[in-house]
Amino acid sequence: MSQALGGLRSWLLQRATAVYLAGFAVYVAVALAATPPPDLAAWRAWVLAPPRAIATALFFIALLAHAWVGVRDVALDYVRPAELRLTVLAVVALALLAQGLWVARILLVTGP
Amino acid sequence: MGTTTESRPLGRRRPRFLNLTQIRLPVGALASLSHRASGVLLVLATPLALFLLDRSLHDPDAARELWGAVAGSPWRLLLVLPVWALAYHLLAGLRFLALDLGRGESLPAARASAKVVLLGGLAAALATGAALL
Numbered sequence: 486m487s488q489a490l491g492g493l494r495s496w497l498l499q500r501a502t503a504v505y506l507a508g509f510a511v512y513v514a515v516a517l518a519a520t521p522p523p524d525l526a527a528w529r530a531w532v533l534a535p536p537r538a539i540a541t542a543l544f545f546i547a548l549l550a551h552a553w554v555g556v557r558d559v560a561l562d563y564v565r566p567a568e569l570r571l572t573v574l575a576v577v578a579l580a581l582l583a584q585g586l587w588v589a590r591i592l593l594v595t596g597p
Numbered sequence: 598m599g600t601t602t603e604s605r606p607l608g609r610r611r612p613r614f615l616n617l618t619q620i621r622l623p624v625g626a627l628a629s630l631s632h633r634a635s636g637v638l639l640v641l642a643t644p645l646a647l648f649l650l651d652r653s654l655h656d657p658d659a660a661r662e663l664w665g666a667v668a669g670s671p672w673r674l675l676l677v678l679p680v681w682a683l684a685y686h687l688l689a690g691l692r693f694l695a696l697d698l699g700r701g702e703s704l705p706a707a708r709a710s711a712k713v714v715l716l717g718g719l720a721a722a723l724a725t726g727a728a729l730l
Contacts, residue, residue: 500697503690510687525657532654552643555636577640584647591651 499554502547509544538592545588549581628711631718632689638682645679673729680725685718 522528532538556577564570652659667673692714695701701710 500694503694507687507691525654529654532650548643552636552640555633556640559633559637580644584643587647587651591647591654 495554495557498550502551502554505547506544506551509540533592542588542592545585549585553578553581624708624711624715628689628692628715631685631715632693635682635686635689635718638678639686642679642682674726676729677722677726681718681722684721685714688714688717 522531560573
């Protein structure tokens with residue numbers, strides 16, 4: 486995985502995801518501040534409307550990729566023992582994948 | 598992966614100087630390491646954000662219940678940490694994107710923008726802290 490994301494590609498991925506994360510975060514903050522959903526039904530309708538749910542899913546995919554590249558860079562710089570570094574990266578990778586599944590459940594399983 | 602100081606080809610030992618009170622950290626370095634620190638904080642806070650999103654979509658009283666759980670405790674002031682991390686990481690990230698595009702690369706401009714984003718993050722933290730008091 487470090488090969489697939491090494492060097493220029495991870496540099497570019499970090500910046501491309503950064504642009505989407507910043508843009509979407511500012512959009513959500515401004516939209517919610519302008520017209521706060523009055524109740525649960527309005528909030529659910531706002532979040533789960535298909536175009537916005539897809540944009541939100543993309544946001545979290547970008548977030549998890551961005552987090553992975555960032556944590557990997559930090560771990561490579563500061564976690565010196567190789568075994569510990571591998572352990573940290575494995576734990577982080579599992580945690581990020583689990584959160585990806587959690588996001589999918591939040592956005593797709595729309596039960597009450 | 599795998600560049601280590603131990604296997605430095607010249608074998609020269611680099612000086613170690615870790616007296617933190619005497620190391621003068623340039624403001625650009627402070628901006629950079631704060632960006633990393635805030636990023637790590639945000640990764641740690643992401644599960645909390647997902648939990649809040651999940652709850653908010655299923656429980657009309659989620660906000661009131663969750664706030665009620667922390668409102669009486671002094672620990673609520675810890676909420677300034679994720680707010681600082683988010684505000685600072687966004688501001689400093691935009692600064693790095695601008696630098697990548699070749700904007701503001703001169704030393705005076707880079708130092709000035711580093712101060713601006715550091716102060717912006719602190720301002721967000723202070724405003725949140727004041728609101729929580």
